Every structure is written in structure tokens, then in C-alpha cells.
Amino acid sequence: MAEHLEVDLGTVQGWESGRRPLGNMKAAALLSLRRRLGAMGAAPGVLGLLDPAMDADQIISAALDPAGWQAHPLASWVHTRDTAHMLAWALTGVAPSALARYVPAPRRGPSVAAPPLGTGDRLRVFDHLRETAEAAWRPSDALLRRQALYLASYDRSPGAVSWTAHALRSRRGDLVRRGWSPLWPQARSTATALARLGDPQPLLDFIEKRLVDDEAAETANLNYWAYWLGGVRLPQPDDRFMLDCEPTAWDPVTLLRGLTYGLHHAPGYVDLYAHTLWALLTSRPWLPLASPPLAGELTARTEALLDGGGLTERSRRELTTVHYVLRECT
Structure with missing residues (x-):
């Protein structure tokens, strides 16, 4: 080489x-x-994934040597799913799905299946994320607090889970305020992090109170999903891009692909995926025609969910509409 x-x-x-x-x-x-x-x-x-990997390196470096940074990387740009997954690989050992088949199988002798971050450094990174979230109390620190708190939720040790759950639940009042506000991104991030910790109800409340029937909030949700899943190519310095109403700001096929392959029956998450797919396909009913194989995969996944149990009434209704749009295009 x-x-x-x-x-x-x-x-x-x-x-x-x-x-x-x-x-x-x-x-x-x-x-x-x-x-x-x-x-x-x-x-x-x-x-x-080279760029997200270098982004993750910067965040880890800032956590291990805070004095060497004038501005925290988490306050400088809105990170994507790829960056979060690269960080999780170093912090939890779980490889990003895009890299899973490239990770070498365990073998005798020294072998590396994740970025080499020692136990002590991992603890320091998580401690730094929690300290950063606690210190970011000013309105201008909203992006920094939101992202530090979300990443801190990757720490699944008992004490860390308790701290994260307490910190997140202190923001639960934001989840039930109607419609869009500058706190909307924080509320969304809080709800999804709580769902990861096993509490799906805040995410259901968020969908019902802060998303449904509000045009600005629905636009923000689609814009954020598109950015998170790689459909927005330009990096964003803050959360204001979520209010962009320009329909060509992101690639709808990339968004549909990411939502399709992320759709599974995880409490809370399936409801957010179902609502977002409903919003995407009812506003762009032609979209399945752009990629028939992808439409076929989404059809199979929605049918599996609809045939099973455990869906909320709203999710079942919205997935039924998604299935209808897919059927009309095939």
C-alpha cells in the first residue's frame, strides 16, 4: 500500500x-x-466516511484536551448520523452499519475491531460531554448543549444512564409546547435520546404536540432527517437550516432510502419513522417511481409492520397511507 x-x-x-x-x-x-x-x-x-471520521477525531480531541480549542467542535456545526456513528464506534465498539462487513473477525493475538480508544479515554470523553452539556446554559449554547447531551446518551453504564435520563427529563416541558420554536431541535433530540434509553413516551408526545399539523415543524423534521441521513451535502453551522422551505435543498431519494432501511419496530422510533415517511410520500407521491427497487423494499417493510402488532393507532394509519401510495406507483 x-x-x-x-x-x-x-x-x-x-x-x-x-x-x-x-x-x-x-x-x-x-x-x-x-x-x-x-x-x-x-x-x-x-x-x-473519511470526513465523518475526522469530525469524530476532532470531537474526541476536544474532549481529551479542551484547552487546545477556542471553539468546541460541537458548537461549530450540526453533526450527521455518520459522525455520530463513527463516534459511537470509538466509544461503544459498535461498528457503523456501512463498515460492519469490513471489520475483521476476531482472531488469535492482537486484533483491532474498533478505533483504538482506551477505557480511561472513553470515560474522559463521556465525562467531558456531560460537563459540557451542564455548562452550556446560555441561549447561544443551544446547539452545543443539544449535541453534547445526545452523544452522552451513548454511555450505557448505570450511573451515566441515570444522569442522562435526569438531564433529559428536565427538558420534558419543551416536548409538549405546540409547533415550532427555537427549542424545537432540542425537544426532538431529547425525545429521541430518551427513546434510546427505553422511554418512548416523550417521543410520542413530541410527534403529537410539536410535529403533527404544523407546517413549519413538518418542514423542520424533513429537513433535519435529510441532513442527518446525508441528503444535504453542505455542512450546516447551526439549526436554522431546518426552517428552509426550498424544495430542492436536499435529495428526496437519499432521504427515502435512509428512512426505508432504518424502519423497524423499535419503541418510539418506529412512530417517528412512520410519520416522516407519511409526510415525505404525501407531499411527494411520485417519489417511489424514482427508485422502484427501493419502493419494493419499503413495501415489504411496511407490510411486515402492518401485519404485526404493537403499532400505535397513528402509526398504523400513517403506514397504511404510505402503503397505499406505494401500491399506486407500482
Whole structure:
């Protein structure tokens, strides 16, 4: 590999070990590296995760050495699902789905299945996220608090779960205020984090009180999902992009794909996915025609959910509408 890239062996070993972070390369050299790796046969989906991986590196670096940063990375841009999943890989050992088949199987002797972050450093990162969330109390810190608190919920140790649940529930009043407000992104993030911790009711309340029948909130939900799932290509410095009403601001097929493959019967989450799919396909009923294979996959998944039990009345009604739109397009 070093010979093909025309670098010395120590450089490649430095990239692999983290001694020479890719983020320290000059922009032109990094661009050249991407193209050479692609020409050597690297999977495009893996190359596409280089930016989120470097984003995750920055967040971890800021947590381990806060004094070295004038502005916290979590206050500078709205991170995406890919960045969150790369962070989770380092902090929890769970590989992103896009990389799962590339992770080497366990074998005898030393082997690495996740980014090399020691136990002590993982604890320091989580402690930093909690301290950051507690200290970010000013209105101008809303993005920093929202993202630090959401990432802190990845810590599933008993004491951490209790702290996170308490911190999130202190914001539950935001979940039932009607419609859009500057606190809407925080309320959405709070509800989804609580659902991950096993409490789906706040997410159901959020859908009913802060999403349904409010045009601005429905627009914000679609915009955020599109950004989170990679349908918005430009990085966003804050949450204001969620109010963008321009219909060409994101790729609807990318959004449909992400929602389709994320649709499963997880308490709370299935309701948010169902409502978002309903909003997407009722506003763009032509969308299944853009990708018949994807429409077929979504049809199979909605039928499986509708044939099973445990759906709320709203989710069953909305998935029935989604199924009808799909059937009309095939």
C-alpha cells in the first residue's frame, strides 16, 4: 500500500495507529490520497466516511484536551448520523452499519475491531460531554448543549444512564409546547435520546404536540432527517437550516432510502419513522417511481409492520397511507 501511494511505510503505520492523523494533512495531499485509494479499489462508501471520521477525531480531541480549542467542535456545526456513528464506534465498539462487513473477525493475538480508544479515554470523553452539556446554559449554547447531551446518551453504564435520563427529563416541558420554536431541535433530540434509553413516551408526545399539523415543524423534521441521513451535502453551522422551505435543498431519494432501511419496530422510533415517511410520500407521491427497487423494499417493510402488532393507532394509519401510495406507483 505504501508503494502504491508513494509514501514510506512509517507514514501508513502512522495513519493506522493515529500517530499521524489524516486531519493534519494538507488539503491537497488529502484530496490526492482519496483519489488514489479509490483508484486502488477502496469502496466508495468507505471513502465517504473519511470526513465523518475526522469530525469524530476532532470531537474526541476536544474532549481529551479542551484547552487546545477556542471553539468546541460541537458548537461549530450540526453533526450527521455518520459522525455520530463513527463516534459511537470509538466509544461503544459498535461498528457503523456501512463498515460492519469490513471489520475483521476476531482472531488469535492482537486484533483491532474498533478505533483504538482506551477505557480511561472513553470515560474522559463521556465525562467531558456531560460537563459540557451542564455548562452550556446560555441561549447561544443551544446547539452545543443539544449535541453534547445526545452523544452522552451513548454511555450505557448505570450511573451515566441515570444522569442522562435526569438531564433529559428536565427538558420534558419543551416536548409538549405546540409547533415550532427555537427549542424545537432540542425537544426532538431529547425525545429521541430518551427513546434510546427505553422511554418512548416523550417521543410520542413530541410527534403529537410539536410535529403533527404544523407546517413549519413538518418542514423542520424533513429537513433535519435529510441532513442527518446525508441528503444535504453542505455542512450546516447551526439549526436554522431546518426552517428552509426550498424544495430542492436536499435529495428526496437519499432521504427515502435512509428512512426505508432504518424502519423497524423499535419503541418510539418506529412512530417517528412512520410519520416522516407519511409526510415525505404525501407531499411527494411520485417519489417511489424514482427508485422502484427501493419502493419494493419499503413495501415489504411496511407490510411486515402492518401485519404485526404493537403499532400505535397513528402509526398504523400513517403506514397504511404510505402503503397505499406505494401500491399506486407500482
